[in-house]
Structure formats: structure tokens, C-alpha cells
Amino acid sequence: MAFPAISIYSFLYLYPALSNLLYSTQRWDGVTKPEFVGLTNFVHLLTNDDLFRKVLGNNIRFTIIVVVLQTSLGLLFATFLTKNTKTTIFLRTVYFFPTILSSVSVGLIWTFLYDPNYGFINATLKAIGLDKLALNWLGDSKYSLYAVAFTQIWFHTGQMVVIYVAGLQQIPAELYEAAEVDGATRWQQFKNVTWPMALPTTAVVVAYTTIQTFRAFDLIYAMTQGGPLNSSDLLVTMVYNTAFVGYKFGYAATQTIFLVLLVMLVTWLQRRVLRTNDGTKK
Amino acid sequence: MIYKIFKNSMLTIFAAAILVPSSIVILGSFKSDVEIYTKPLALPLHWNLNNFRTLIATGSVWTPFKNSVFVAVFSVLITIFLASMVAFAIARSITITGKVLFAMFSIGLAIPGQVNIIPIFTLFTKLHLNNSLYGLILVNIALTLPISVFIISAFFRDLPKELFEVASIDGANQWRVYRSIAMPLARPAVGATSIFLFVICWNDLLYPLMLINELGKKTLPLTLIDFRGEFATSYSMLFTAIMVASIPMVIMYLLFQRSFIAGLTAGAVKG
Incomplete structure (x- = not known):
């Protein structure tokens, strides 16, 4: 019964993943005969590629900003919306809404909002007299990465709220009652009950968001295509450009291998850290 | 206060x-x-509805809309069918086979799909599956099989084993047990997974961008990207196109809100 799935999966997932290893040892423009170059691509990537270093830095910054803000906003809104009332259910529905849109739609909507001349954000800023803050959000290499990160957070925070709400609803109400009896303030309740009890959910949210930010492509491609001057270029957009703009297929394959190793390393580290904090496993 | x-x-x-x-x-x-x-x-x-009329009259959105529906619907149906059979085999098998199968698909969860960008492109060009909607369906199936197997088999594992055993004793073969017992019971899990997959396939840009460049084969996200260049300053046309691309999702969201949230959340939690 499993045979059809296994054959498709082997042929179109496992086999390509293996052949990627082979491509990574080649110099190849995608058209002419590939040339075997051994580990040259890896050496070049790690020692002599300024663009790669810049993009890696971008991606790490992007990941940290998005993970920190998206996780804390998700938890904050979830603590506000844990109970099931008409208002909270309505707000959760609104917050979740962007999740169902495509990255391309979201990217293009925000391209309009950020538009330096006609965009909604700058029009609003100018209307309230803050002309100085009306910046060229996507067109200035100083701000583009942050502008894109902000959109990513707008896009996915609602999903994290819903995941957190599911987690927080599992916390026994007696714990809060006991804390109240002891006279704990709201902050103390959060620190001593909500935060430790929600740690497993936090682990999930952080891991998911991290992977999402290392795989980000569609949104960046729709908004800036990595520009200006590679200021918002992330790893996957770089791989895409290496292959389909620069026609260096072998080198792009090497980059994807690095990407995969990096994602695995980061998720492994996070799992270790969050598990030790959790205290359930050592 | x-x-x-x-x-x-x-x-x-x-x-x-x-x-x-x-x-x-x-x-x-x-x-x-x-x-x-x-x-x-x-x-x-x-x-x-002038904007919608203009958009339809230029023909730039109707074909991509049909292409997207075709690709998303068939990708989801086939993936769910294949993945549920694997998940069933994993859940039913008491021998080592189930574990091996599960491990095999877990590899796919550990390796992000992006590792396959270059090899899929070269393989599909060789097989002349680029510029083909069938090619896109195949890519979607391969990429989403691991996560689907994972979610559905987690559901099957929680079902009491006796359900299947009784049916087997009554003489039903595996196929029968799968079709008449396992699948009807798994309807909520399968529904949520289908929606999760549908959103992925409907919204994907990376693989269509790589594989499709013929105008008649483009999907909606690709068309939206082209719009940015074509109607560089026409946000009215762009917004109308975004509406066309989003309306099916919005309708589904309003109708099946529960499954939607369950599906997209399960996808995140389990992935």
C-alpha cells in the first residue's frame, strides 16, 4: 500500500537530495558539461565569499528580530485572549487572518504601504507632521531588512497567538487561583505560572519560527528581491540568484547544503537549551 | 487599571x-x-466592478486562476491519498517495516525542501516536466508527503488497535479496513491536513518561479509577481488581482475556520 508514495518520495525527494551532494562538487552553468572541482566550492564559500558572509549576517539578524518579537507578541496576545468569549474569539480570528494569505499577496500589499511617495505609512506620517520619519523603507539599504522583518511579523504573529492560546488553555486554573490566594501580582503570576507552564509551547513556536525565517523566500522575492545592494538578501534568495541569475548551479548546490546544515544545527541547539530550561529532560 | x-x-x-x-x-x-x-x-x-472586468478582459488572471485550482486540488488529493496509505501501513504494521517506513519519511522532515531546488530543476528539465502543471503537482506531492505522513500517522497511532483487529478477524482485507474503517475515522485529521496542504500549494512561489515560464502555465502567485512589473504603478489592478487570488482562501477560512486553524497549527507544531 505504501509503494506508490515510497516511489514518488524516493525519486523526487531522497534522490534529488543525494544528487545535490554531487552537484556541490561541480562547476556548472546549467548548460554545458559539468566539471568536477572537488571541495573547491565549499572552500570558496567559507573563506572567500563576501556576499555570502553579508547574507548570512542578514539572515541571522532577520531570524533574531522575527523570533524574539513574534514569540513575545504571540505570548502577550495569547495571555490577553486565553479565555473563550465572543470578543476574544473574534480577535483571534482577525489576528490569524493574514496566515491564510499568500506571501506574494502580503509582500505586494506591504510594498504599497511602504511606497515612499504614495504609500499609506508615509502619507499618514506626513499627515500628522512627522515628515522626517517618512523614509524610503524598502529602497534604502539601511531599513529594508527591518521593513521586511516587520512584514514577516505582521504576517505570522496571529498563527503564534493561536498556538499559544491552545497551550495556555491547558494550564490548570487552580495554579492561578493558588497564586491569587498568595497575593501574587499579575506580573508574578505571569513569571511563576504562565511562563514556566508555557515553555513547551515556546519551544515549538521558537523552533517553527526559526525554520521559517531560514526558509524565507516568497516574501523577500515579492518585496525587494534581496535589494537594494543585497541589504535584504537572505540565504534562500541568495541561492536562487546564484543559480537562476548567476547560472552557477554547482555553487548554489553547495550553498543549499550549508543552509541545511545550519538549520539542523540551530534547531538542535534550541532544542537542547529549551529542554534544559524545561527541566524535563537533560 | x-x-x-x-x-x-x-x-x-x-x-x-x-x-x-x-x-x-x-x-x-x-x-x-x-x-x-x-x-x-x-x-x-x-x-x-470595472477593475475586475478589465482584469478578466485582459485575460491575465483567469488562466492562472484555473491553473492554480488545478494544481492545488490535485496535489492535495493525491498527497492525502498516498500519505494516508503510508500512515495506515505504519500504524498497522507490528513488524519492523512500520518503523523503517516512518524513519524514511522522517528524513524528509529533517531535510528542508530547499535542498532540492537545484536537483529538482535539473531533473525536471531533463524529463521535460518544466512548464508543466503535472510537474508542479509532482513537486508538491514529493515536498508535502513527509509532513502529511507525520500528521496522519500521529492520528492513526491514537486509534485503538482493536478496531482494526476486529475487522481483520471478520475477514476484511487491508484495503477494506483502510477504506471503511481507518479513513472515515480519520476525517477530522485528514480535513485539517488537506487545508494545510491546500494553503501551501495555492500560495507557493519558489517552485513555480523556477519551473514555469510559459505564459499559459503560470499560477496565481507568479502572475501577481509579473503584475508588479507590468502595471508598475497601477495599484488598483494589483489589488484587484490580490482579491482574486485571496477570495477562495477567505471563503474557505470563513466556512471551515476550525479545520483551518487546526490544520495550519498542526502543520507548525508537528513540522
């Missing part, structure tokens, strides 16, 4: 941050470009 003010203002700001851009797009699809620039949040001067 301070807490209340903080809470309510945060909740209102975030709700506005989502509702305002959404309203700009919805209202904008009834406006001219000038109206969008000058009064993005005002109600349109004329409520008419």
Missing part, C-alpha cells in the same frame, strides 16, 4: 494593523489609482 488600558490598546492596535491594510486592498479593488493614492481608506466613489 493600567494593565487594562495597556491590554486594550495593544489589542486594538494589532487589530487595526491587520484590518486597515485589508480594507485598503478590498476598497482599493473598486477604486482608480488616483483614489487609492489620495484617499486609501475612504469608501470608493463608485461601487462598480
